[in-house]
Amino acid sequence: MARMKSRNVLWHGGQVSAADRAGLLGQRGCVVWLTGLSGSGKSTLARVLESRLMAAGRACYVLDGDNIRQGLNRDLGFSPADRRENIRRVGEVAALLADAGLIAITAFISPYRASRKSARLACGDSPFIEVFLNASLGVCQGRDPKGLYAKAGAGKLRRFTGIAAPYQRPVRPEIVLDTGARSVEDCAEDILDYLKSANILPSPLTPPPLRGEGNRRKRT
Secondary structure, X not given: OOOOOOOOOOOOOOOOOHHHHHHHHOOOOEEEEEEOOOOOOHHHHHHHHHHHHHHOOOOEEEEEHHHHXXXXXXXXXXXXXXXXXXXXXXXXXXXXXXXXXXXXXXXXXXXXXXXXHXXXXXXXXXXXXXXXXXXXXXXXXXXXXXXHHHHHHOOOOOOOEOOXXXXXXXXXXXXXXXXXXXXXXXXHHHHHHXXXXXXXXXXXXXXXXXXOHHHOOOOO
């Protein structure tokens, strides 16, 4: 973990607790960290999971690798040092979202185990659910939605994960999904089931009632 450059920085706590936020939102803030090779389905699964959660009235947000590199991390390339800094920043943002009571869904290759461990540590007491999208290299190459594997194979793309740069598979992820053999809906359902079993979401997962719904008088 990188040291702070200033010694005159203190953490300021608040008067609102994680339990207060959970009571308000009807859920516990957490990070769902999707990791896997390019083409394994991270962004697609993240969006389907987000839609399912929103349909059930749950507060969530997706941090997507391509989107983050257009703003917060636009100054970073793909060297090993930049990849580590990319994930360090994302881990800190995801931790803040989780602390606010949201379900933060991240979609990043995040190839290094040490970086994923740092993201987990950044969450503190908030649950961190590492989800390994275990699609084979052949499946990912066959999909190649951005044409990146073709460019890497032609030598036009340096340091491409899985071809010219390593991907360190998770050792003990909370969830492993074979996205090469299973539908994205089934994979999203597995994550929702885990969130319910971990008491992050209520079970059954139903939309909360509208405010005042039970006390509203019928018009005559």
